[in-house]
Amino acid sequence: MTLPHLSMRATVGVASLVLAVAGTRVAAATPGFPGDPHRWLLRFVRRLVADLRTGETTAGWIVFGVVAVTVSVCHFVGIRAELYHTIAWWDLLTHSLGGIGVAGLAYLTHRGREVPVGSVWWVVPSVFAIGSGFEVYEFLFKSFWYDLTLRxxxxxxxxxxxxxxSGATLVAATVSVVESAGVGDSDESVTDDERQIDPRDPDESVDT
Structure with missing residues (x-):
């Protein structure tokens, strides 16, 4: 008997890996890409703490935080209650919310007033790369696809x-429109605490 990972369905796992690498390269070449993905988690924590201290973009953190928690709950409930098998659109729900949540948190983590308007589009290939990486994870460590045909x-x-x-694109489009509408805003609203964080490298602070 042929092991599932050695069947023709392995082409899906390999293709996902190739797409993850390609998506990462495209994201890195997109204007505004913050670089050093291995430091994004640390940047996320420091930016979140700094913004909570100053009250900056609190609404954004709440909205995308709720989305992130919701998709996590839906995913685990879906697994435990086998909703992925009984509700056809459950998989679409979790993946769409996942794209929105990841894109939103990535934007909030790396936003900066010195970054040109419209450069937020780097979140789209980034989410695509992360999603492709997740598909590789499922191929290696999940068994739901064992009984599926290649097609x-x-x-x-x-x-x-x-x-x-699509979820990431929705976030990028919304942010781009909002930023474009605020191009002429004065920069006086930038707080001292916000200036302590380099918008190009949010994990570096002058005074913590």
Missing amino acids: TYAVDTVVDLAVNT
Whole structure:
């Protein structure tokens, strides 16, 4: 008996890995990309703490924080209650919310007033790369695809990535419109605490 990972369905896992690498390269070449992805988690924590201290973009953190918690709850409830098998759109729900949540938190973490308007679009290929990486994780460590045909598994993966990326695109488009509308705003609203964080490298603070 052929092991699932050695069957033709392995092409989906390999393709996902290739897409993850390609998405990372595209993201790195997109204007505004913050660089050093291995430091994003630390930047996220420091930016969140700094913003909570100053009250900056509190509403944004709440909105995308709620989205992130919601998608996590939906995912684990879906697994425990087997909703992924009984509700056809449950997978679409979690992947779309996942794309929105990741894109929103990535933007809030790396936003900066010195970054040109419109450069937020780097979140789209970034989320695509992260989503592709998640598909690789599922191929290696999950078993739901063992009983799927190659066609079904491939279609499921493509739909997941499309929905993830659509969620990120929605966030990028919304932020781009909002930032474009505020191009003429005065920079006097920038607080001293916010200036302590380099918008190009939020994990570096002058005074902590």
